Amino acid sequence: MIDHGELTAKKDELIATAKRCFDLRLQTNAGGNLSVRLDSAAAIIIKPSGIGFNECDRDNLQVAYLDGTIEPSDHKPSKDLGFHLDLYRIRQDINAVVHCHSPWATGYASAGLEIPCLTVQTVEKIGRMPLIPLSRHGGPQTEVEISPVFRDSGIVAAVLANHGTIGVGPTLMKAQYLVEIIEETAQIAYVRDTLMAAHAKGSADLPSYGTAADAEAHAG
Numbered sequence: 407m408i409d410h411g412e413l414t415a416k417k418d419e420l421i422a423t424a425k426r427c428f429d430l431r432l433q434t435n436a437g438g439n440l441s442v443r444l445d446s447a448a449a450i451i452i453k454p455s456g457i458g459f460n461e462c463d464r465d466n467l468q469v470a471y472l473d474g475t476i477e478p479s480d481h482k483p484s485k486d487l488g489f490h491l492d493l494y495r496i497r498q499d500i501n502a503v504v505h506c507h508s509p510w511a512t513g514y515a516s517a518g519l520e521i522p523c524l525t526v527q528t529v530e531k532i533g534r535m536p537l538i539p540l541s542r543h544g545g546p547q548t549e550v551e552i553s554p555v556f557r558d559s560g561i562v563a564a565v566l567a568n569h570g571t572i573g574v575g576p577t578l579m580k581a582q583y584l585v586e587i588i589e590e591t592a593q594i595a596y597v598r599d600t601l602m603a604a605h606a607k608g609s610a611d612l613p614s615y616g617t618a619a620d621a622e623a624h625a626g
């Protein structure tokens with residue numbers, strides 16, 4: 407039985423997260439999607455199809471059960487519902503999923519390039535951002551392509567070729583931070599690689615870097 411207090415609180419949290427993505431221009435128009443797991447039932451709250459991140463409200467958000475049943479709604483379910491549900495099924499540590507079509511990261515993914523984890527923060531918070539190719543027939547990625555990558559419990563972020571980004575986490579805020587870090591890292595990587603090319607620097611000129619724990623281990 408869904409607890410209505412929990413439902414309202416999590417809808418409000420999702421609306422605030424969606425607004426923050428829109429304000430940061432991580433997601434314009436009606437693309438992308440985000441969802442959050444409920445504790446009181448085997449279900450999630452998710453943005454429906456055709457509603458922008460900036461237009462989410464308590465009345466248009468949908469409730470979908472992990473078995474695929476959707477609560478009656480005036481809106482069409484999102485094309486992304488399948489992969490969101492599957493991520494919650496395969497990983498108990500995932501309580502929130504944020505998926506955006508943010509431009510810098512999607513540019514890398516569309517060039518067939520993985521975004522390098524080049525800042526100390528990316529190494530620490532993400533570690534690896536696998537690039538997930540388009541579906542076998544050239545369409546958008548579904549759970550068929552996405553779930554196998556996230557079966558590795560060390561993966562918290564991924565980039566979808568010609569499509570966008572995914573961040574997952576124990577809370578909406580943590581998943582949101584990851585999509586922000588992915589986009590920020592793509593922008594930094596682009597600036598670094600452009601400057602290196604302009605100054606004829608090769609990868610041998612790059613410093614090696616790691617986490618604070620790595621640095622302490624080497625100092626010790």
Ligand SMILES: [Zn+2]
Nearest residue numbers: 437438569570
């Ligand atoms: Zn998408």
